[in-house]
Amino acid sequence: MPTTPRPRRETVTGVPRGSRASQGARGSRTPGHAPARSEISEQTTLGATYVRSLMRSQLRTALLGLGALAPLIGTLPLLFLLPRVLTGAALPASGPFVWAALGLVAYPVMWLIARWYVHRAERNERDFRGLLEGR
């Protein structure tokens, strides 16, 4: 997998992440903090910081998804080689394990990773909205 450059790490002060969904419900907006949105649309430094925090949480989620895909599916070619390396026999690796892994199990595993990611990414966005509206 290629290296995905991470955005520069910066200290985000005063913008706690996560676990804000509970406060983000509609109607809990405190007067005086609506400007968060306009900070973003007017591209102030604070607005940029908000966007960065969302990008970073989304990128972390995506990398976690990739981190699940790479060891679960990406290492299979090496696993298939193991019996040959261990026994030293020159058998082609067409055992039932290969059939089961590539023909059957790989698809639900990938779908579960995808479902986890979609839920997590949407939660990140909900948290972010809560951050803007309900802080």
Next chain:
Amino acid sequence: MNHAYSVAAVTVVVLVTLLIGALGLRISRTTSDFYVASRTVGPRLNAAAISGEYLSAASFLGVAGLVLLQGPEMLWYPVGYTAGYLVLLLFVAAPLRRSGAYTLSDFAEARLESTQVRRLASLFVVGIGWLYLLPQLQGAGLTLEILTGAPGWLGGLVVAVVVTGAVAAGGMRSITFVQAFQYWLKLTALLVPALFLLAAWYGDDAPRARFDAPATFREHTSVRFQETVRIDLDQPLTVSVSGTVDDRAYEGDHDVALASGPHRVTGGTVLRFPAGAAVPEKSTGKGDGRAAGSSTWAHPLADSREEHPLYATYGLILATFLGTMGLPHVAVRFYTSPNGRAARRTTLVVLALIGAFYLLPPVYGVLGRIYAPELVLTGDADAAVLVLPERVLGGVLGDLLGALLAGGAFAAFLSTASGVTMAVAGVLTQDVLPARGVRHFRLATVLAIAVPLAVSTVVANVPVADAVGLAFAVSASSFCPLLVLGIWWRGLTPPGAVAGLVVGGGAALTAVMTTRAGLSVSGWTHTLLAWPAVWSVPLGFLTMVAVSLATRDRIPGGTAAILARLHLPEELTDTPEGAADQ
């Protein structure tokens, strides 16, 4: 095989495609409808359409053929095609939709504010699109030839005409319905015969397929050789020959004892093998990259696996995992979702739909290895799916199921071809033709499919069929870095993007072209060039990052604003995007 049933099935598929296209025309009223189905396609319909478009004949026919020939390791193809969508979902889906880009060129221009990058991206889109169309048209010709005996050019022409009709008439709105219909058709066409075949196989005491030894003929089988081939015998074998073997002509069925070792069978010869005989290996002639009875869908690629299988597998994995996001017809589809969240959910459904579909081709591959082993010898492994019902079931049932599969195969050609044509035509309208608008889009459609059609008739017998694999490798080395860095990295600059596209994509293209041209035949060089993704993808990424860092003063001024738009949920961005202002 009963030609009448197959012709009827293909005709029905073509007519229904045109009918749905015409219905789309009636409800496709605005320009926005035409290009992006007014961006109102819900996740389920859109997911079926995306899956219908994505599952090309390489999936419908090719995977089974590859499994028949080379065993379960070939299942990396469908796994890779599916994982490509997962990687796309993780890094690209929602931001690409939020970018408001209709094509990859639009994305490049919006992100980098550079018309130079835009033009280069357009070049790659059209190039990859044509590489992808070529095998669809040629495969359609081959399929129609096998099914009905029609001349080879006819299938490609039929596909081209139907696609032009459907795309030019109704645009994206029509195509969405057509492709959604074709997904379900393809799934049914593969599922129903598979159930009958499995029942018959079970009733036949469930013989096991063997992939670690040569396949054997289950019964007395006569094989007709279309072309001259060299075969290798492991042990002496007595066959009955009608034709020419080792330059000796035999009249009528003459029993000939062939010694072990290589033999030359002249085209037109019929060999009759006794039951239980091992299917001879087709030997790899010198300088002939297309030997060893491989499937046309992954041809020299599959051959060069033999030397360094682990490296080749990872080359395949990288190309398919990372190449999917850059395929032109895949990107266009995301714009038809109403918003970024819907784009994500759509991709989730797509993963379920294509995952379910890919459970079926291996069944045909295994049954083909048992019941139609001579396909290894004649090289028509792609036909495995089509001939199995007749071989295993026979009678009217076999004919009917064969016809269903024929219809499904044709749906595969039509849906992928129409999706790619739509995407290429979109780019041509915007970047090549002088004026925009629906009328010019129709002109671009004709242009988009006429070029590969012309090429496919000219280079009929050149191994262009593995252009699908080539398209994946080029896309993974060019558009994957552009999309991933463009979406997640603020430091990307226009010169960096240009350099990365040219170096990464160019390297992959050159490498694969070199192997296809037969300039390198064996050894590590050959394997490295045949499977470029392992080194060309990192090369593309590194070039893009390095040149961007060197030209830091060229970071576009609007980077912060565009990145905010890519990542913020739609309801938080103040200015809603305008309607499709094509």
